[in-house]
Amino acid sequence: xxxxxxxxxxxxNFLSSGFLKNAPTGYPLKLNxxxxxxxxxxFDEKFIxxxxxxxxxxxxxxxxxxxxxxxxxxxxxxxxxxxNEAFLKEVHRVLMCVEIVEGExxxxxxxxxxxxxxxxxxxxxxxxxxxxxxxx
Amino acid sequence: MxxxxxxxxxxPDFRIAEFLGICRIFDIEFDPEQLNTKEHVFIFEFPDxxxxxxxxxxxxIVKFACELLFEPTSLDNLFQIxxxxxxxxxxxxxxxxxxxxxxxxxxxxxxxxYLNRERIIAxxxxxxxxxxxxxxxxxxxxAIEVYKNNDSEVPERIFFxxxxxxxxxxxxxxxxxxDRLYIGNTTMDPELSxxxxxxxxxxxGDLVLDPFSGTGGLLIPAAHxxxxxxxxxxxxxxAKAIGKSSRHGVKYRNDEESVEGNFEQYGLSDxxxxxxxxxASIHGVYRSGPIFDxxxxxxxxxxxEKSSKCGRKEPKPDWIIxxxxxxxxxxxxxxxxxxxxxxxxxxxxxSKLVIGGCLSFWYPIVVQTYSENxxxxxxxxxxxxxxxxxxxxxxxxxxxxxxxxxxxxxxESGYIPEDMLSNGVFRQQTYGK
Numbered sequence: 001x002x003x004x005x006x007x008x009x010x011x012x013n014f015l016s017s018g019f020l021k022n023a024p025t026g027y028p029l030k031l032n033x034x035x036x037x038x039x040x041x042x043f044d045e046k047f048i049x050x051x052x053x054x055x056x057x058x059x060x061x062x063x064x065x066x067x068x069x070x071x072x073x074x075x076x077x078x079x080x081x082x083x084n085e086a087f088l089k090e091v092h093r094v095l096m097c098v099e100i101v102e103g104e105x106x107x108x109x110x111x112x113x114x115x116x117x118x119x120x121x122x123x124x125x126x127x128x129x130x131x132x133x134x135x136x
Numbered sequence: 137m138x139x140x141x142x143x144x145x146x147x148p149d150f151r152i153a154e155f156l157g158i159c160r161i162f163d164i165e166f167d168p169e170q171l172n173t174k175e176h177v178f179i180f181e182f183p184d185x186x187x188x189x190x191x192x193x194x195x196x197i198v199k200f201a202c203e204l205l206f207e208p209t210s211l212d213n214l215f216q217i218x219x220x221x222x223x224x225x226x227x228x229x230x231x232x233x234x235x236x237x238x239x240x241x242x243x244x245x246x247x248x249x250y251l252n253r254e255r256i257i258a259x260x261x262x263x264x265x266x267x268x269x270x271x272x273x274x275x276x277x278x279a280i281e282v283y284k285n286n287d288s289e290v291p292e293r294i295f296f297x298x299x300x301x302x303x304x305x306x307x308x309x310x311x312x313x314x315d316r317l318y319i320g321n322t323t324m325d326p327e328l329s330x331x332x333x334x335x336x337x338x339x340x341g342d343l344v345l346d347p348f349s350g351t352g353g354l355l356i357p358a359a360h361x362x363x364x365x366x367x368x369x370x371x372x373x374x375a376k377a378i379g380k381s382s383r384h385g386v387k388y389r390n391d392e393e394s395v396e397g398n399f400e401q402y403g404l405s406d407x408x409x410x411x412x413x414x415x416a417s418i419h420g421v422y423r424s425g426p427i428f429d430x431x432x433x434x435x436x437x438x439x440x441e442k443s444s445k446c447g448r449k450e451p452k453p454d455w456i457i458x459x460x461x462x463x464x465x466x467x468x469x470x471x472x473x474x475x476x477x478x479x480x481x482x483x484x485x486x487s488k489l490v491i492g493g494c495l496s497f498w499y500p501i502v503v504q505t506y507s508e509n510x511x512x513x514x515x516x517x518x519x520x521x522x523x524x525x526x527x528x529x530x531x532x533x534x535x536x537x538x539x540x541x542x543x544x545x546x547x548e549s550g551y552i553p554e555d556m557l558s559n560g561v562f563r564q565q566t567y568g569k
Contacts, residue, residue, distance in 0.1 A: 005376075005396045011366060011410040014427050019420030027423045041406045046341035047364055054343070054427055054490075096406070119396075120375055123414040123421045126467045127447050130418065 005119035006037055006099035012063060013055045013095075015121065017107035017114070021131050026107055028059035029114070033067045035102035041092075048092050052081060055095070064094045138204040139188050140297045141178045142240065142280065144197050144305065148173040150331050153521035153537065154197050157335040162190045176242050177282055177295065179204055188300050194361070195303045196330045202278050202297030214279070214296055215260045222262045229262075234269035237261065237277050238299065241291070244283035253279070275299075304330065310402075311356060317401050318393035320374060321382045323353040324434055328525075328535075332432060333357035335521055335537050336496035342429035347416040347484060350374055352395045352408075354432045359399060359407035363430070367395065368414040368421075370444060370469065375411050417445040417472065417480050419487060426490040426543075433497040435477045437562055444469035474500070474557040478512045482538070482550030486516040489540040494520075496537040502556055502565045503532050509554040511536065516544040530565045 018026030057077045064071040072090050081087055105114040105121055112129070115122050143151055152171050159166045164187045170180060182188055188201050205224070208214035218225070228235060237258035241248050257279050258268060276299035281291035311326040313319050324332070332354065338344060340362025346354050349367025351374065358365050373379040377393040399408040414421045416435070436444075447470035478499060485495035495517065501510065503526075511519065517538040526532045 005394055005411065007410045007412075010364075011412065014366075014422050015412070016420060016423040018423070019418045026420065039405075044341065044362075044364075044406075047343075050341045050429070051343065056423070118376065119410065121410070121412050122372075123412055123418075124370070124446055124467050130446075131420070 006039070006101055007116055007119050007121055008096055009060065009064060009098050009100075010051065010055070010095040011121075012100070012105070013060055015105065015123065017105075017110070017112060017123075019131055020107055020110055020112055020125065020129055023107055023109040023112075023131075026109060028056065028063065028108065030106040030108060031063050031066060031100070031103065032106065033100050033103040035100070036067060037099045037101050039097055039099055041096040043089055043092050045088060048088050048095070049082060051095065052077070052088075052091065060091075060094065064098065067100075068094075068098060137182060137184060139180050139182055139185070139201055139300070140204045140278075140280070140295050141180060141201045142199045142242075143176045143178070144199050144303075145176055147197060147328070147331065147525070149524045150328075150335070150535070151197050153335045153523050153535075154195060154331050155191070157337045157521070157537075158191050158194045160337045161194065161334075161339045162187065164190065177280060177293075179295075185300055192301045192303050194334055196305060196307060196327055196334065198303040199305065200278075200299060200302040202295075202299045204295060204297045206296040208294050208296060210290075210294065211257075214257070214294065217296075218260055218262050225262050228275050229264055229266045231265045231267070233274045234267045234272075235261070235263070235275045235277065236268055236270050236273040237279065240278065240280045242280065242282045244281075244286045244288060246286055248281075307357075307360070311360075317397045318351050318377050318389070318395065319353070319382055320351040322434065322436065323351055323382070326353075326357075329354050330357045330360075332496055332535060333361055335523070335535065336430050336432050336494045338363050338430050338432070343427065344430045344432060345428045345488070346433050347414075347431065347481065348433050348435045349395075349411060351377075352398050352411075354434060355408070356398060356402065356404065358430070358432065359404040360402065362407070364407050364409055366409045366428075367411045368416060369411055370413070370415050370446070372413060375413055415446045416484070417476070419480075419484050422488055424487070426493070427488050429490055429493050431481075431485050431489060431493075431495045431497075433481060433495075435481060435497060436472075437474065437500045445472040446470070474560075474562060475512075475552050475555045478557075479514075479550035479552060482512050482514040482517060485538065485540060486514050486544040486548070486550070491540055491542065493540050494537060495540070496521075496535065499534045499536045500527075500557065500562045501532050501534055502561060503530055505556045506532075507554065510552060510556040512550055512552045514538070514544070514550040515548045516540055516542050517550075528566060531562060 016027040061073045101119050103116045206217045237254045239253040280295045282293045307330050308327045338358045342363040344358040344363045344365045347368045349369050355365035369375040377389050381389045399405050446467045518541045520539050521537040523535040
């Protein structure tokens, strides 16, 4: 049996549609999940601590709540996040264990849909849809 | 303490970069002047064996390392030294411990009876009760003879030491392409892919991107070393593992094959985050700001795998797509000019890498016209390693590794002072036209 190809919420946190015409921000992409899988993944504290300063926390929290009502993340990043193990574990669960198999991502500015099929988000667009000058 | 490092003689041009890359990962102080590509055995000083063990846990190019005990002038001299150092050997002389002796010659293989040498030396080691175990010994003692060349009668130098450990040559076997579930036309040789991961300084907990990920060949070593990986691929068939197979004698890719399957095969599923279908020339697909710790890549050169990006060819009338079909379609692709592939990659690294992060990629060159000016540059990136690997008589590739030293100022972008790659030159040279 083919192993499931999936998209984790961590990947969603980094994706943007800012390359489209008329998409001044293109972030965060709205996630409409149709099929979700949950997987067990080993808690890697070093990695989660490396990721927390890099992720957009607000986007993570709202996206996670949108697909899973059991998410226990505080509204803002707690001050003691580096030593708060319960918090780190919950971030780990949300980032690494919730996986999207089917669904779509939607540009917040233009409404352009990017389908996710078999866990692979398709971010390819036609030439005419792109901004002429691509941001670096 | 003195340690003897024995290097593999393949890929000599990658040796220094790999060693320094690994030292950087573990913050090990090391003077690069001590290492060269002409000799294969070196003596380095470290305060204790822990940095040596760390290096051996990563290096594919170091064969093994030992704690240097003696430097005899001849085998007879070595046996004499054994007699004088009975005290030293006593700590290993126990019926509960086993040992073996390993013999190695450098620069001469001809006419040396290895087994006999190992037996003679093992006999002379002053042990009374310690047993020989050739498979899983507790202690391994190594004798190494370094010759000038194949015709030399007597060795120039002899070393005797106690083995610390072997390097990671086994990775070549474990990750061999023959047994890998899913490979593509240009999947990187596993040995080189691990060397690249070392040169790029990939470490546990890093986030690593390959913008031309294909079947994940460069991301697998990163995952093996504990990093988490994301791949971007423009080709739907490759990302989904459908269509014609790259394997000799196999027509189509089967259902078992997938990028995720590769990671699962090696027990690395946790480290594999996602593949995204994206155009490597469009950097806006990642949100602004530094995200990745390392970017590794082997961009297509247009020889065995064509290089493409989304864009328009000369249109044909039946190509018109209605607006409501956009979402479902896979856009047309156009030729991605080779030099732009690389300047774009530098721009991507300059904006999406963290400061101190590394970009490492393979860069095709035409040997005759190569000069330092044909290496891509970016004000925010500093070239730290440049390794050479010949491909054909006329062409070669270089593994270029850059470190991000600052955030790019607006308007700064990657450039190639003297572009040697445009207009299909590399492809023409490869096919000798």
